[in-house]
Amino acid sequence: MNTRPQDDGVRPVSNRIVEAEVETDVETDVEVDAEGDEPDGERPVAPANPDGFRLGGEPPRVMRLSRKALATLGLLASVGIGGALIYALQPQNHLPAENLYDTNSRNRADSVNGAPANYGDVPKLGPALPGDLGGPIVAAQRGGQNVPIPPIGAAPAAGQPDPRIAAAEQARERAAQERDSARTSRLFLAGETGTTDSRSATAVGPAPSASIPGADPALPSAPTATSSRRAFLDQRGNRSTESPERIMRLASPYVVQAGSVIPAALITGIRSDLPGQITAQVTQNVYDSPTGRILLIPQGSRLIGEYDSEVAAGQNRVLLAWDRLILPGGQSILLDRLPGADAAGMAGLEDQTNYHWGNMLKAALISTLLGAGTELISNGDSDLIRALRFGTQDTISQTGRQVVQRQLNVPPTLTVRPGFSLRIIVTRDLVLEPMPAGGTR
Structure with a gap:
């Protein structure tokens, strides 16, 4: 049996809310119609003021340059620079500079002032006079004596020599003396010693500096670049077209000939402040020069030498000289100061340079x-x-x-660190003995 709920006046909450909203809308419409604003249409809503909703301040305004102003300024600058360049490159009409030094009133030598002003004032020459007698004849004539002038080309008197022949003889003797003096002069014999110096001293006599006042005769004259070049040009070469030297036989099959290179490395370092000894060790085996198969200097051999501590300004290489080679078996040989070079073959070693x-x-x-x-x-x-x-x-x-x-x-300090690679240039043949073990390859 169906039972319907009785309407006891109690309604749901949702129904009451809807009715309240409808009543509110009706009252609003009635009020608008009563005022007479717009009874038939909807009233426009005014936009809200955004100032109330702004969270930050106004952004700063950016000032922009006018493109026209920039173009105008650039055009004016270009015109100004171009005009300045054109004005600077135009040739200027310079006025002739005033001569500050008067050349017309300069002092002249007495010989120039006493000379004739033109060729017309040149004194006329008299008759020709003989060369040797001309001076005495003119002097006698100026003194008031009447001296007859002998004709040129006339035969001399009997028993008197011909003055022209005598003058020619004197000229030849003078030239011979000048040649002998130049040949025996110390200027061209500065590099020669021994008998040449004694012979030149005997021929020439005392040194030229002895006749100069204030000069020290004990000090020799310093050779100049011109004198050394002249002496080199005056040296006489060997006129023989055949060399007197002959082929020399091989001294021994166990030889390291001149021109060979011994590679090594420094054991001790080098510092050029003081002179000292150095040692090095051979880093590669060295074989004989004729065949290249016999081991003569094994790897590990010791080298004894010294370096030059005299360093000039701007120098950056140390000069080496090797005196002795010690083989592993205790045998040794003198090397006669063989020069040392770097890996490229250049004389000396270059590592570090301190110029202070x-x-x-x-x-x-x-x-x-x-x-x-x-x-x-x-x-x-x-x-x-x-x-x-x-x-x-x-x-x-x-x-x-x-x-x-x-x-x-203070000269620069040159330093070569231990272990630096070097080469010993063999300048004289070294006769050695083959190594007993592993002596060939």
Whole structure:
């Protein structure tokens, strides 16, 4: 049996909410119609003011340059630069410079002032005079004596020599003496010694410097570049077309001939501040020169030598010389100072170079500070204080210059580290003995 719920006046909550909304809409429509604004249509909603919803401030405004202004400025700058270039490249009409030195009033030599002004004023020459007698005849005529002029080409008197022949003989003798003096001069024999010096000293006599006042006769004249070149050109070459030397037989089959290279490496380092000895070790086997199969210098042999500590300014290579070779069995041979070279065959070794720039800069800084300190002189100082300061300034300046000069005279320090690869150039044949074990390859 179906039972319907009785309507006791209680409605659901959702129904009541819908009815309330409908009533509110009806009341709103009635109020709008009562006011008479827009009873038939909908009222437009005004836009909300965005200032109330803004969270931050206004962004900064960006100032932009005008393209027209930039183009105008660029055009004006280009025109100005172009005009300046055109003006600078145009040739300028320079006025002739005024001569500050008057050449017309310059001093002239007395010989020029006393000379004739033109060819018309040149004195006429008289008759020709003989060469040797011309001077005495003219002197006698100026003294008022009447000396007859002998005709040129006339035969001399009996028993008198012909003056022309005598003059020619004197000229030949003079030329021969000049040649002998030039041949025996010390200027061209500066490099020769022994009998040549004694012969030249006997022929020429005392040295030229002995006749010069103030010269020291004990010091020889320094050779110049011109004299050395002239001496080289005056040297006489060998006129023989055949060499006197002949083929020499091989001294021994166990020989390392000249021109061979012994590779080695340094055991001790090199520093050019002081002279010293060096040792090296052969790094590769060296075989005989005729066949190249017999082992003569095995790997591990020791080399004894020395290096040159005399280093010039700007030098960066150390000169080596090897004196002795010690084989593994205890045998040794003198090497007669064989030269050392690097791996490329260039003389000497180059590794590290210290030019002492730090010490030089320190010396220059000290000299500058000393000189600047002495320059601070007050105008109110007395004459005595000024004199003392000037004297101190000269002394300190001279001391600073000496300090800098001493550092400039310090030669660079050359350093070659141990293990540096090198080569020994054989300049004379080395006769050795084959190694007993593993002596051939």
